[in-house]
Amino acid sequence: QKYGVNELRRMFLEFFESKEHLAMKSFSLVPHNDKSLLLINSGMAPLKPYFTGQEIPPKKRVTTCQKCIRTGDIENVGKTARHGTFFEMLGNFSFGDYFKKEAIAWTWEFLTEVVGLDPDRLYPSVYEDDDEAWDIWNKDIGIPEERIFRFGKEDNFWEHGSGPCGPCSEVYYDRGEKYGCGKPGCTVGCDCDRYMEIWNNVFTQFDNDGHNHYTELEQKNIDTGMGLERLACIVQDVESMFDIDTLHALREHVCRLAGVEYGKDYDTDVSIRVITDHIRSVTFMVSDGIMPSNSGRGYVLRRLLRRACRHGRLLGIQGEFLVTLATTVIEGSKDGYPELEEKKDFIFKVITKEEEQFNKTIDQGLSILAGMEAEMEKKGEKVLSGEEAFRLYDTYGFPVDLTKEILEEKGMQIDEEGFQAAAKAQRDTSKGTFGEHSYSGTDATVYDEIDPSVTSRFVGYETLTHESKI
Ligand code: ATP
Ligand code: MG
Ligand code: MG
Ligand code: MG
Structure with missing residues (x-):
């Protein structure tokens, strides 16, 4: 049985x-x-x-x-x-x-x-x-x-x-x-x-x-x-939690979107599993009213969603794909969590918005980061400067953890103190108008049209170091 x-x-x-x-x-x-x-x-x-x-x-x-x-x-x-x-x-x-x-x-x-x-x-x-x-x-x-x-x-x-x-x-x-x-x-x-x-x-x-x-x-x-x-x-006597009935369906949906087969290549499988996991976190978080933002819970949500996007790119998926996966999450879990079905439209809207936003810059950001890596390799350097890491964050919406992670795959790291300093400098110069020109600062308001009552306000970088460690 x-x-x-x-x-x-x-x-x-x-x-x-x-x-x-x-x-x-x-x-x-x-x-x-x-x-x-x-x-x-x-x-x-x-x-x-x-x-x-x-x-x-x-x-x-x-x-x-x-x-x-x-x-x-x-x-x-x-x-x-x-x-x-x-x-x-x-x-x-x-x-x-x-x-x-x-x-x-x-x-x-x-x-x-x-x-x-x-x-x-x-x-x-x-x-x-x-x-x-x-x-x-x-x-x-x-x-x-x-x-x-x-x-x-x-x-x-x-x-x-x-x-x-x-x-x-x-x-x-x-x-x-x-x-x-x-x-x-x-x-x-x-x-x-x-x-x-x-x-x-x-x-x-x-x-x-x-x-x-x-x-x-x-x-x-x-x-x-x-x-x-x-x-x-x-x-169910299966290899991993990603093979159990509900997650199997979701995992296979990822494979279909990417046009890849599970179980053929280790790195591919890791990306498939990461996406399978993260879209669940994202869907459930949004259903509990958490909105993407640059601090606190909203930052965790943003980080997971953007990390999933990046793994999608690794699998060769172009364009938006997360929102269609959310339908499968809801299908598999609405039995235990009817609120997923009830809030379906809201969940889709939030995920779509956030993904659309990141999609505008992810490819450019990834290629700029690749350029930075190549430059560092040429010079024999292992640490990316704080300003450059901040530019990826501010202009291309790369959560600092994501930059860190991509670099770590190559045995590199970022200058975290330098990153904090660059963030502080940005705060000091932009004061009240902060957010009007930079990519990462504009996004709090894009959610207003979805449901202003649950929009989390942009609160800046103060909590970033702490949050990025959770
Ligand atoms: P592990 O040592 O495997 O990381 P844990 O000791 O951290 O697990 P507990 O804090 O004791 O886990 O949580 C109780 C139970 O919750 C665990 O026995 C496990 O079945 C489940 N669990 C914990 N963390 C995870 C996770 N990240 N994913 C899935 N199930 C988990
Ligand atoms: Mg344990
Ligand atoms: Mg334990
Ligand atoms: Mg544990």
């Missing part, structure tokens, strides 16, 4: 409903009342007020399938089988209700009985000092001791400065030797794609006073997260 993505999502939520959980809709990608986070990156993130006790949850047991964005994984995307900038996280949560014993038992029951995964391929890990969780896996569930891994703080302790924190227990699935890196010592916890981490159970049981003094929390919580795409990848 090979369940589809939409089926697996339903099975998960229904399973936890049968365990008395309240199934809640995915929250928006835009965090609510939370300045610490640019975009929602886990099932737990939008539920934080329930964990801290700031707000009362509608029920002590909640389950969700949460849309997530992790730009921190962007370098992995297209290269590993298991990372997307966009993915869906399934989760079950307990706010001072059940704890480790139930959480672990249900994790196991769902994976082995509901989904029917082979228990012999599953490996749990626990935090090295967490004998309680180890005992539950060993004695209650019956996993032999040599199959339970103990990992240190880095992998298996969830902590964010001060406040509630605690040990984790993860579940890995052995996908078989063919996915292994073949290095000696390749086992659970290896970075390769053989032992795929699918589910993380976080047991928030301590409070860190900020000086690493831990006290037991009175109200202990459970916070779990399982990547829906990873689960589907394993259930």
Whole structure:
């Protein structure tokens, strides 16, 4: 039995409903009342007020399938089988209700009985000092001791400065030797794609006073997260998350547009996967009201969209293509996210505008950058000057990360300080009129005709260094 993505999502939520959980809709990608986070990156993130006790949850047991964005994984995307900038996280949560014993038992029951995964391929890990969780896996569930891994703080302790924190227990699935890196010592916890981490159970049981003094929390919580795409990848027994039913359709659409075949050439495949991933992020972000801009969330959106455009060029796609891919994203995901269908026209308009804009300059920009590279090679230089990098940004709309990335492929980099200085000089000279003449400054207003109420204002470069690191 090979369940589809939409089926697996339903099975998960229904399973936890049968365990008395309240199934809640995915929250928006835009965090609510939370300045610490640019975009929602886990099932737990939008539920934080329930964990801290700031707000009362509608029920002590909640389950969700949460849309997530992790730009921190962007370098992995297209290269590993298991990372997307966009993915869906399934989760079950307990706010001072059940704890480790139930959480672990249900994790196991769902994976082995509901989904029917082979228990012999599953490996749990626990935090090295967490004998309680180890005992539950060993004695209650019956996993032999040599199959339970103990990992240190880095992998298996969830902590964010001060406040509630605690040990984790993860579940890995052995996908078989063919996915292994073949290095000696390749086992659970290896970075390769053989032992795929699918589910993380976080047991928030301590409070860190900020000086690493831990006290037991009175109200202990459970916070779990399982990547829906990873689960589907394993259930459907396919090579990567880009081969699961919903993403396969999207991936093939990319191939059709580019007139290329998947699985023939590594670099081509990377570009196909990057586009497949990024258009999902873009479509979902726009559906949550995020507009392209030069700072904050809008910059993340712009960066992903333009990065996808550039990979389209690498595949030989000319002209606009992203908006037609968005139709396939919506088709594949509207089951779980009806808002996609409802906001279809709006999504198309925003993507079309942004793509049209970048298309006007991308080819010229790419060829100028290629010229800069050639010049640098000739002179034996490795660092592109800040002014030149800024010119690409300002005149051709190249997000600085994109320039950086293209150069890095050739072992080069940009002078980031110089870039900031050039940006500052631009700000200082153009003052109030900034935006009228430069390419990157004009674009905030082009969205006014679509929906002025959601247009994000252009706020300049202040936050660029910070934002470009997320
Ligand atoms: P990994 O070590 O593989 O990068 P992680 O430990 O960073 O994963 P968690 O923060 O524990 O992941 O998130 C919980 C679950 O969400 C993971 O076990 C995985 O199934 C899923 N997940 C995390 N990051 C991604 C991603 N970039 N793309 C798809 N699924 C993800
Ligand atoms: Mg990770
Ligand atoms: Mg991990
Ligand atoms: Mg993890």
